[in-house]
Amino acid sequence: MPSALAETLAVLLLLATLGCAIVRPRGLPEAVVAVPAAALLLVLGVLPLSQAGTELRSLAPTVGFLAAVLVLASLCDRYGLFEAAGSWMAAGSRGRPVSLLAFVFAAASVVTAVLSLDATVVLLTPVVFATVARLHLRAKPHVYACTHLANSASLLFPVSNLTNLLAFGASGLSFARFGATMALPWLAAIGVEWLVLRRFFASDLVGHGEAKAVKPLPVPVFAATVVGLTLIGFFVTSAFNVSPAYAALGGALVLAAPAVAQKRMSTLELARAIDVPFLAFVLALGLVVEAISVHGLGSVVTHLVPGGAGLGSLLLIALVAAVLANAINNLPAALLLLPAVSGAGAGPVLAVLIGVNTGPNLTYVGSLATLLWRRVLIRRGEELPIGEFLRLGAITVPPVLLATTVALWISLRLVG
Amino acid sequence: MTAMHVVVWVVEGTWQGCVDAAMRNFPADSQFTLLYVTPSDVTEAADAAALSLFGRGFPARKPDRRYEDIADDEASGLLAAAAHRLGRPDAEQLSRRGRVEQEVVRAVAGSVDVLVVARDGDRSRLGPKSLGHATRFIVDHAPCAVMLVWPDETPGIDSIPPPKHGPKPPHPPVRRW
Numbered sequence: 016m017p018s019a020l021a022e023t024l025a026v027l028l029l030l031a032t033l034g035c036a037i038v039r040p041r042g043l044p045e046a047v048v049a050v051p052a053a054a055l056l057l058v059l060g061v062l063p064l065s066q067a068g069t070e071l072r073s074l075a076p077t078v079g080f081l082a083a084v085l086v087l088a089s090l091c092d093r094y095g096l097f098e099a100a101g102s103w104m105a106a107g108s109r110g111r112p113v114s115l116l117a118f119v120f121a122a123a124s125v126v127t128a129v130l131s132l133d134a135t136v137v138l139l140t141p142v143v144f145a146t147v148a149r150l151h152l153r154a155k156p157h158v159y160a161c162t163h164l165a166n167s168a169s170l171l172f173p174v175s176n177l178t179n180l181l182a183f184g185a186s187g188l189s190f191a192r193f194g195a196t197m198a199l200p201w202l203a204a205i206g207v208e209w210l211v212l213r214r215f216f217a218s219d220l221v222g223h224g225e226a227k228a229v230k231p232l233p234v235p236v237f238a239a240t241v242v243g244l245t246l247i248g249f250f251v252t253s254a255f256n257v258s259p260a261y262a263a264l265g266g267a268l269v270l271a272a273p274a275v276a277q278k279r280m281s282t283l284e285l286a287r288a289i290d291v292p293f294l295a296f297v298l299a300l301g302l303v304v305e306a307i308s309v310h311g312l313g314s315v316v317t318h319l320v321p322g323g324a325g326l327g328s329l330l331l332i333a334l335v336a337a338v339l340a341n342a343i344n345n346l347p348a349a350l351l352l353l354p355a356v357s358g359a360g361a362g363p364v365l366a367v368l369i370g371v372n373t374g375p376n377l378t379y380v381g382s383l384a385t386l387l388w389r390r391v392l393i394r395r396g397e398e399l400p401i402g403e404f405l406r407l408g409a410i411t412v413p414p415v416l417l418a419t420t421v422a423l424w425i426s427l428r429l430v431g
Numbered sequence: 432m433t434a435m436h437v438v439v440w441v442v443e444g445t446w447q448g449c450v451d452a453a454m455r456n457f458p459a460d461s462q463f464t465l466l467y468v469t470p471s472d473v474t475e476a477a478d479a480a481a482l483s484l485f486g487r488g489f490p491a492r493k494p495d496r497r498y499e500d501i502a503d504d505e506a507s508g509l510l511a512a513a514a515h516r517l518g519r520p521d522a523e524q525l526s527r528r529g530r531v532e533q534e535v536v537r538a539v540a541g542s543v544d545v546l547v548v549a550r551d552g553d554r555s556r557l558g559p560k561s562l563g564h565a566t567r568f569i570v571d572h573a574p575c576a577v578m579l580v581w582p583d584e585t586p587g588i589d590s591i592p593p594p595k596h597g598p599k600p601p602h603p604p605v606r607r608w
Contacts, residue, residue, distance in 0.1 A: 112444065136480045144477060144498060148505035151512070153443045154473050162480040218551050218563030222444020222582060404476055 021061040022310040028052040029303050033344060036296070044292035049299035062306035070305045071298060076258050077180045078294045081131075083263035084174050087245065088134035089288040090270040093279045094238035097138050099231075100126075101146040106231040110224030112152050116213070119143055119157045123164040124205050128171040129246055135165040150224030156216035159407065163212070167204040167373045167415050170197045174249065174263065177297070178349040178371050185357040186364045190253030195430045196365060196423070203422035204373060204415050211411045241270050297346070304350040317355040324362030326424045332356065332363050333420045336370020337412070341378050345371040362427050369419045376415070377408040434460045435544040438525075440535055440569075441467045441513045445549035445582035450516045452580040453547050462523070465513045466538050467506045469528040474498040502528075532568035543575045549582045557590055 035048035056062045091097065100122050108115035122143075127135045140161040147154045169176035172194050173183035183193060213220070248262030274280045280288075308316075320335055321328040332352075339348040349371045356363035439446075439453045453463060477498050503526075510524040527534045539546045548570070551563040562570065570577055 133484055136484060140477050140480065141498065141501070144473075145501050148501050148508075151443050151505075151509055154502075154505075155470060158473050158477050162476055165480060218566075219444075221551055224444075403472060 018310050021059075022307065024059070025056060025061055025303060025306040025310060028056060029307060029347065032300060032303055033347060036344075044296070046292040046295040046299060049296045049303070053299040053302040056303060056306045062302060062309065066305060066309060067302055070301055073184055074181075074298055074301045076260055077177075077184055078297055080174070080180055080258070080260035080263055081177055081297070082289045082294055083260060083267045084131050085133065085290055086267040086285065086288045087242070087263060087270065088130040088138060089285075090267065090274055090280065091130065091134070091238050091242060092138045093274055094235040094270065095232065096235050096238050096242070097126075097142045099234050100139070101142040102229055102232040103234075104143075105146050105150055105224075105226060105229035108150075108224070108226070110150055110152070110226035112156070112220040112222065112224065113213070115147070115150070115152065115224070116156055116160060116216075116220060119160050120164065120205065120209060123161050124168040124201075127165055127168040128175050128201065129242065131174055132165040132169040132176050135161055135168075140165075146229065147224075149228050150226065151228070152222065152224040153219045155219050156212060159216070159404070160208070160212055163208055163376050163407075163411065164205065166376050167208055167411075167419075168201060169372050170204060170368065170419065171201040172197075172249070173259065176368075176372055178345055179368055181349050182353055182364050182368050185353045186361050188361055190249045190259050192361075192430070194250075196361065196426050197368075199426040199429075200365075200369060200419040200422040203418040207415045207418045208411060211407075211414070215407055215410070237273075238270060241266050300347060301350055304347055308351065308354055316351055320352065320355055320363070320367075324360060324424075324427060326421065329362060329366040329424055330417070330420050332366040333370040333416055336367045337374025337377070337416055338370075340371040340374040345375050362423070365423055365427075366420060369416065369423060373415045373419060374412060377412045378405070434458050434462065436462045436464070436542055437545050437547060438464045438466055438539050438543050439513065439517075439547045440549075441465050441509055442549065442551065443509065445551050446509065446513055447516065448580050448582035449547045449549050450513050452578065454517060456578070457545070463517060463519055464523040464525055464543075465510050465517070466525045466527070466535065467510050467513075468531045468534040468538075469502045469506055469526070470531050471529050474502055532565040532572075535565070535569050536572045536574070539573055539575050545576045545578055546573050547578045547580065549580055551582070557586065 029052075032045070032049045032052050035043075036045035039045065053062075057064065057067055104115060104118035104122060108118055123135050123139060126139050140158060143157050143161050144154055147157050169179065173179045173190060179193075183190075186193070188196070245262055245266030248265060249259040252259045252262045271280070271285055275282055275285065320332050336348060336352055339352065342348075349367065352367045352371070353364065356367055435457055437453055437457050439449050441449065450465075457463075506526040507524075510526060514520050514522045514524060525538060527538060535546070535548075546569070548566055550561070551566050566579075570579065
């Protein structure tokens with residue numbers, strides 16, 4: 016097949032894959048289009064089998080790691096870790112909205128860093144919403160803080176974001192090195208978000224909540240300890256050149272066994288928490304993007320992003336990544352950009368992460384396509400009041416991008 | 432004073448001040464309506480964030496935490512608390528959902544005499560922008576009288592900023608012609 020035709024076909028299949036993932040016709044899993052699309056590219060020879068094998072081998076540990084973290088987060092929820100966190104935030108804030116926002120910032124940043132952004136969006140945000148409601152405070156600043164930090168506070172560890180896991184494999188950094196280099200950018204992102212949100216929502220952070228309405232729940236010591244040990248395990252395994260995925264797997268198993276025995280979670284629910292269709296989607300998406308890369312677009316991307324680790328290059332890389340993440344969603348953006356910069360060392364790889372992780376706050380649902388589809392869905396009923404969220408994105412993303420990239424540049428000089 | 436139809440806009444953080452002002456300022460035989468509007472953008476944003484995860488919906492999740500259910504509980508809880516504070520458990524309770532400022536204006540479009548609203552702006556910086564966005568919109572568009580109350584204590588007279596350059600008349604003369 017001529018290269019141009021192959022490239023066109025691969026791009027069309029990528030668009031179909033992403034389209035299905037966004038629209039989810041009849042609620043079908045996104046793998047329904049992604050897997051056949053990847054298979055078609057293999058059958059037609061657009062993606063050579065050997066190349067597909069290499070790509071799958073490099074993605075498999077990442078996907079396994081992701082599965083273990085998803086299960087770990089689900090189990091933490093079943094042990095009541097998030098409920099307890101909500102009650103402690105309410106009690107600790109004594110009903111003062113600004114103080115509650117500070118607790119929400121701390122919780123969302125730590126949960127995102129340790130248990131991934133999925134845990135913050137799916138497990139922590141509902142708890143925060145319910146906590147704020149029980150205190151009779153306004154939900155907006157706290158809920159928006161969760162959705163923003165799920166993206167911008169996902170810079171710290173390889174486990175914090177699927178994009179980080181992808182980069183972790185490409186960067187050649189150890190878990191500890193990754194964390195040490197990203198600590199400063201992570202803090203910079205949280206700091207800028209705090210300054211902007213505190214100011215932006217000043218008129219909603221008013222009054223005094225009814226703190227007596229919420230009693231602090233006992234901390235689920237077992238689950239909290241296992242999560243803490245798992246985090247230490249990430250560092251230890253990585254130091255001995257063992258994949259930190261094993262630490263995540265260990266933590267998940269230690270929590271799962273008693274959970275199933277005590278009927279906190281059935282085996283079926285546990286199997287569902289692994290989310291096999293999603294894992295298949297990630298693998299298939301990886302193959303489709305690889306097919307695009309080998310047919311020339313890869314070299315275009317390589318030319319588009321600079322290779323150096325100077326401040327100017329890092330800023331440009333982060334900007335390109337942020338724009339791409341908003342155009343086609345952060346996961347395909349990371350898959351497309353990471354191979355292009357992985358030869359240039361840790362700096363450019365981590366700059367890509369800054370772009371694809373913090374950039375999506377601009378369009379609030381991670382990509383323009385998702386946003387447009389949302390509008391179509393909503394048009395049937397009420398208007399989607401996104402103006403305020405878009406405004407918030409427009410004033411947070413540029414300073415966050417700038418501050419985190421400068422922090423990365425400093426960090427690379429101190430740590431790297 | 433004759434009996435009136437008074438709508439009290441109940442919002443987290445400032446509703447107590449509005450209810451108290453309604454009790455103090457209007458005859459006991461007035462018709463009181465307590466209004467709460469659930470902001471639809473908050474639940475939207477939370478749902479959309481989950482949507483952007485490419486369907487990683489944590490299928491094992493309990494279904495009892497839908498954002499709209501939590502929001503409905505909040506609305507009815509707050510309205511009941513307001514009715515209790517007003518000493519009128521039978522007062523009409525109106526719960527709506529949507530763009531807050533627009534829904535409040537629509538709710539008072541009928542035969543309403545007064546809408547009681549708390550200032551919800553940033554009280555630390557009194558000035559042209561000290562009214563919150565929603566309150567500003569309501570003051571501008573409400574088709575009835577609007578009673579604007581401080582949620583807690585009123586500012587002292589010393590909140591007027593001192594003159595910048597030496598003594599000056601408090602107001603520049605107004606040109607008329």
